[in-house]
Amino acid sequence: MSDLPPEKTNMELSSSSSMPGSSSSLHHSYSRKQKSLGLLCTNFLALYNRHGIETIGLDDASSKLGVERRRIYDIVNVLESVGVLTRRAKNQYTWKGFAAIPAALKELQEEGAKDTFHRFYVNENVKGSDDEDDEEESSSQPLSTSQTDTSKPSLPDSSKIDNRREKSLGLLTQNFIKLFICSQATIISLDEAAKLLLGDAHNTSIMRTKVRRLYDIANVLSSMNLIEKTHTLDSRKPAFKWLGYNGEPTFTLSSDLMMQAESKKRVFGTDLSNVSVKRSKTHDSATERSLKMKHHAIAESSYNRIFDAHESRHGSRGYEFGPFAPATGTYPTAPLEDSSKRAFDVENLVSDYRPSYQNQADEAEKYDDMVEFLDKVAKNVDTAELTPEERNLLSIAYKNLIAGRRAPLKRTRSIEKKETKKGNTNNVSIIKDHRVKIESEITKICDQVFNLIDSHLLPSASTADSKVFYLKMTGDYHRYLSDSKTGAEKIKAVKRTLEVYKSAQAIALNDLPSTNAFEAAITEMHGVREESYEETALITNLILDRITLWTDELKWS
DNA sequence: CCATCCCGCCAGAGG
DNA sequence: CCTCTGGCGGGATGG
Numbered sequence: 001m002s003d004l005p006p007e008k009t010n011m012e013l014s015s016s017s018s019m020p021g022s023s024s025s026l027h028h029s030y031s032r033k034q035k036s037l038g039l040l041c042t043n044f045l046a047l048y049n050r051h052g053i054e055t056i057g058l059d060d061a062s063s064k065l066g067v068e069r070r071r072i073y074d075i076v077n078v079l080e081s082v083g084v085l086t087r088r089a090k091n092q093y094t095w096k097g098f099a100a101i102p103a104a105l106k107e108l109q110e111e112g113a114k115d116t117f118h119r120f121y122v123n124e125n126v127k128g129s130d131d132e133d134d135e136e137e138s139s140s141q142p143l144s145t146s147q148t149d150t151s152k153p154s155l156p157d158s159s160k161i162d163n164r165r166e167k168s169l170g171l172l173t174q175n176f177i178k179l180f181i182c183s184q185a186t187i188i189s190l191d192e193a194a195k196l197l198l199g200d201a202h203n204t205s206i207m208r209t210k211v212r213r214l215y216d217i218a219n220v221l222s223s224m225n226l227i228e229k230t231h232t233l234d235s236r237k238p239a240f241k242w243l244g245y246n247g248e249p250t251f252t253l254s255s256d257l258m259m260q261a262e263s264k265k266r267v268f269g270t271d272l273s274n275v276s277v278k279r280s281k282t283h284d285s286a287t288e289r290s291l292k293m294k295h296h297a298i299a300e301s302s303y304n305r306i307f308d309a310h311e312s313r314h315g316s317r318g319y320e321f322g323p324f325a326p327a328t329g330t331y332p333t334a335p336l337e338d339s340s341k342r343a344f345d346v347e348n349l350v351s352d353y354r355p356s357y358q359n360q361a362d363e364a365e366k367y368d369d370m371v372e373f374l375d376k377v378a379k380n381v382d383t384a385e386l387t388p389e390e391r392n393l394l395s396i397a398y399k400n401l402i403a404g405r406r407a408p409l410k411r412t413r414s415i416e417k418k419e420t421k422k423g424n425t426n427n428v429s430i431i432k433d434h435r436v437k438i439e440s441e442i443t444k445i446c447d448q449v450f451n452l453i454d455s456h457l458l459p460s461a462s463t464a465d466s467k468v469f470y471l472k473m474t475g476d477y478h479r480y481l482s483d484s485k486t487g488a489e490k491i492k493a494v495k496r497t498l499e500v501y502k503s504a505q506a507i508a509l510n511d512l513p514s515t516n517a518f519e520a521a522i523t524e525m526h527g528v529r530e531e532s533y534e535e536t537a538l539i540t541n542l543i544l545d546r547i548t549l550w551t552d553e554l555k556w557s
Numbered sequence: 558c559c560a561t562c563c564c565g566c567c568a569g570a571g572g
Numbered sequence: 573c574c575t576c577t578g579g580c581g582g583g584a585t586g587g
Contacts (some may be wrong), residue, residue: 029580031585031586032561032562032563032584032585032586033586035563035564036562036563037562037563055568068564068565069576069577070564070565070577070578071563071564073576073577073578074578077577077578090572090575090576091575092578167577168578168579168580169578170578205581209579209580209581211560211561211562212562212580212581213579213580215560215561215562216562216563219561219562238560238561311581374581385585520572
């Protein structure tokens, strides 16, 4: 009577399942990993590891990254203990950068040595002294967290160093690091670490909590490439290996050149759609405040809005359930009427610009810039030629877009292959659906690019420079397209790619100083390789053929 | 089933 | 009192 069930998600998402029993699907359409502290930290780093960053406001960070403030505290605390950040004032941190890491580590090391010494003295609780490794452990940890806060536990003598509040995370992080750098151990499992860091841990619940924290820390640390997850040599247990400071991780900012294949899981612009599974406590009073509102237009609750728009566009198709994020609204139906409507659909693009860590907040400024810019382009495309800066922006904008599809596609394919091999027909079909969806998104994006360039940008391009730019861009997107196609369509795309590159280079050779820009792209085409189908041979031949032909021709002119 | 670890309640610390 | 911090552990998630 008194306890009414806490309201679930307000959406009428729940399908009409008559039976209450039978475990019916949770519909968590997002993966837990997409919200991990590690990822968040990576994004945080990518966001602030830039020139010109001096201070960091927590509000700013949390709204840009789209997380609750609580999470920011976690990250900031561990970052601070490594020297990357320093607290300046309430709500304000100073960015020190990765460069500060070595110094911080050194300090920790010295401190660690001292602690060990100290610890030895204080610590004497033993029953059998059966610790196999005599690593050192740092203490200064007030053992025993009394659950009954009787306040003033009195404690022994020394306890000034014993901070009052500095109970965990920050300190824990440092101690955790000390474990590595002050001992020979290179690999430590979290259980071990917890045991060591806790003076003595028989109390399971304490241990448990400690380990939880350790996980958090480990995630952050590994997102900075300071440590890495491996296995203990002997057993099978997962553990962490110290890597030390080797230079900072690369961010995934769209660089003009190629992208460094994804090495792990640090993708920035992947798709993801978390359909309001959030339940902020105090409705919006909190949110309201954090929204800076400095952006115009689209802000608001654009995500949902756009979603709705898309959904209603083609019937009220329900959401896709499945192991993967539902991806952004797609148009399964052929875009036949696109060209007649608008050069391209800005809203559509905007919706694709969600950064990976979106919850309720707005996006990072760069996305706003992009969106704003695209908006502008859409309106002026007929009247004015783009400036070089604008061209670049456009290119970057689309690059991000497409990159956010290509990486997932790659991953999906590899999963699909694996599952196929295992014979999980069920999974395969789900995965295949997903793959097809991504592929169609790629097609859609490419079509937009082609359309935009062919019907507007190229015709109005007045300099050789810009012509080459657009042609090369066209070629690039045909290449991306070819990646997502198979069979005849692939061949066609490959052909197109080469043709366009060719004409681009022709102009370039003629009117521009020098250009080797295409060499890389062309070489890459050699690498077009896929399944062990005969298709491969065919394509490869085609390409080689094309290239020889083409290079010959170039020689003459 | 068990290893991970996200979420957010709520108690202190400031102001 | 209000806001900023951040300990802490429930319980969901993924393997």
